[in-house]
Amino acid sequence: MTFDDDVAAQDLSTEEEAITYEAGKTQLTIINQPEASLEETELKVLLELTGSGENxxxxxxxxxxxxxxxxxxxxxxxxxxxxxxxxxxIQKLSPIDRLSVVTFSTGSERLFQLRQITNDSQLEIIEKVNGLSAGGWTNMFDGLKTGVQVLKDRRFNRGRLGAIILMSDGDQTDRFGDARQVPVGIFAVHTFGFGSDAKPEVLKEIAEKSNGGTFSNVRDVNDLTKAFSQCLGGLLTVVVKDLNLTVTQFKDESTIKDVSAGNYPKTANDSSVTVSFGELYNSEVRLAMAYILLPKADEEKDPDVIKVAYNYSSGKGKQFKAPPVTANVNRRRTATVKEIPRLILEENRLRALNSVKEARVLADNSELERAKNVVDEAKNTLERVKVDDPTELIKTLIYELQQISDFMTTKDVYEKKGRSYAMSFETSHERQRYAARGDMDKVRSFATPRMNAYLDQAKKFDTDPSTPPPTEKEDLTKDPKPPIIEQPPAEPPFFITIFNQVLKFLDDLLKFITGHVELVGTKDDPPATRRTWIGRSRKADISLQQRGTHAERERRASGRARERNSRLDWRVQWSRMRGSWAGEEA
Incomplete structure (x- = not known):
């Protein structure tokens, strides 16, 4: 069965389009120790990409x-x-968006095709959703397969982001197939384990195999609206697509040992590593820690150690390639190690993530005591960290590690709460993207301003569903304005560069022939304002003693003046020709 009956989204707005900043979608920050010793040493370089655009x-x-x-x-x-x-x-989507709903139980069903969100379609979709009833088995395989097919068969997909939100409250029925084997292609699949009986293993693996998907653990059935709101707050603020970061080493100055960027795909060759981050939400951050080996140096110097470049396509599909920048380090006999808060925070975040992954493996093997000790040790380490932390990352990590430790007291508690919480923690930190789990008011790691706003709106909506939430237009008026990142001047086309080089060569040649005279006026101007001497002809280097008598010198000077004025005419013509060509080129 094919689903190529999607309805095109028409532009229903009558207002003038907003100004866009195609160069201001992503900002790169490079953080590293400014000095390193002359001995062979490892340098950590933190690369930070921040989504910065207009929603x-x-x-x-x-x-x-x-x-x-x-x-x-x-x-x-x-x-x-x-x-x-x-x-x-449904009520948070806008007319540029489309929605389709697929349900699954013993089988799967597409309730309606991809439809544009209008006032009329909202009412019709809500009516269909309100008519749903529960019953049957859990054929997640068929449900996900149908959902992927709906996106693959779209006729109208140019410049549009495709995403799947998969929600299940239990384990899949094995006889229907394993949903983890469904190829999801380029689409993000955000999975939600709903209730205390949801099995996280399948949902986490589906999300991690997709392009930027996350697994959220919604243990409390009253929190589903809040959890959906956080996912939607990201999907409705995608300002960057196909984001790639490339790190290149410098020969004889550095060797890239690794680039840690969570579980995002990486490709490498002999001299560089490229990380593919995919989509980036507005105000969302992607971090990559580059581990660089610096060879032993014989003398003090200030070399560039890595070159960093990135490229992406904007929300409207325009391509952007940032010019490469370099990271520098001062090689000194006695290097000063500074306390850099951002580096310290990231090192501790990665350490906590690895501890949770290690503990979960132990707990899955029924070694709960060892698992709990690993988590407690990681928490104690974080409590000793004293550094400027404006995002309260350390505070949140300590809180979450305590939660995970408490969920590892008994096997029953771990099976019901601990495993799913730990898996959601892992996918959030591996993706560097918010995933709902536990107390969503306390756990805000990687949340964006729009997610924070949607969380408050979801709470109010749960209290009174009869009152519609704010529209996207109303949300836009409250969004913080990002800084405009100016685009570096574009390089001229190749043929223009060659043409300018040829002109410069001819100009330099003419200067040499005419005695290195640079015009500042026309031939009819007084000599003092007409030209400036910036060099001498070969004849000017001959001493006066070698030029004969005074009369002979005057005769020679008169001849040289006539010759110089003749050459000056050529110089004037050449300058005018260059000015004419430059005007045509502009």
Whole structure:
């Protein structure tokens, strides 16, 4: 079955388009120790890419909701909570977006094709969602396969972002197939484990195999609207797509040992490493830690050690390639090591992530005591960190490690709470992207300003679903304005560069022939204002004693003047020709 009946999204706005900043979508920051010793040493270089654009210039989004309506959704009124969460999501989309809903139980069904969000379609979609009822098995394989097919078969996909939101409250029924084997292609799949019975292993693996997807652990059934709002707050602020970061070493000055960037795809050759980050939300940050080996140096010097470049396409599809920049280090006999807060924070974040991954493996093997000790040791290490931390990263990490430690007290608690929480923690920190888990008011790592706003809106909507949430137009008026990052001047086309080089060569040649005279006026101007001597002809280097008598010198001077004026005419013509060509070129 094919699903090529998607409805094109028409531009319903009548207002003038907002100004866009094609060069201001991403900002690169390089952080490293300024000095290193002359001995062979490892240098850590932190590369930070920040999404910085206008949300009104975001990518239009095609979202396919893949929803579990199996029999277990009757418990705790989960199906009712799902309907409220869906109402919030539907009302937050704008006319440039499209939505389709796929449900799965024993089989799968597409409720409607990708439809543009208008006032009329919102009401129709909400009516269809409110008519859902729970029953049957959990054929997640067929549900995800259908959802992916809806996006693949789109006729209208140019410049549009495709994403899947998959929600399930239990384990998949094995006889239907393994959803982890469904190829999801280039699309992000954001998965949500709903309720205490959800099995996180499958959902986490599906998300991590996709392009930028995350796994959220929604243990409390009353939190689904808030969890959906955080995912939506990201999808509706995508300002960068296809973001790639390339790090290149300098021969004889450095060797790249590794570039740590979570579980994003990496490619490498003999001299460089490229990380593919995919989409970037507005105000979202991507970090890459480059581990550089500096060879032993015989003398003090200030070499460039790595070259960093990145490229992306904007929300509207325009391509941008940033000019490369370099990271420098001062090689000194006695190097001064400075305390750099941003480096310290990232090192501790990565250390905490690795500790949680190690502890989860131990806990999965029923070694709960050892697992708990690993987490507690990591928490104690963080408590000793004293550094400027404006984002309260360390405070949040300590809180989360304590949560994970508490969930490892018994096997039953770990099975119900610990594993899913730890997996959501891992996917969030591997992706460097917000994933809902636990107390969403306390855990805000990687949350963006729009996510924070949507969290408050979701709370109010859960209290009173009859009151619509703010529209996107209203959201835009409250968004913080990002700084404008100016685009470096573009390099001229190759043929213009060659043409200018030829002109310069001819100009230099003419200067040499005419005695190195540079005009500042015309031939009719007084000599003092007409030309400036910037060199001497070969004849001018002959001493006066070698030029004969006074009369002979005057005769020679008169002849040289006539000759010089003749050459001056050529010089004037040449300058005018150059001015004419330059005007045509401009």
């Amino acid at each position: 009104e210039d975001r990518s239009p989004v095609d979202i396919v909701m893949v929803l579990d309506i199996s029999g277990s959704m009757k418990e705790e009124n989960r199906i009712g909570k799902l309907k409220i969460a869906m109402q919030f999501l």
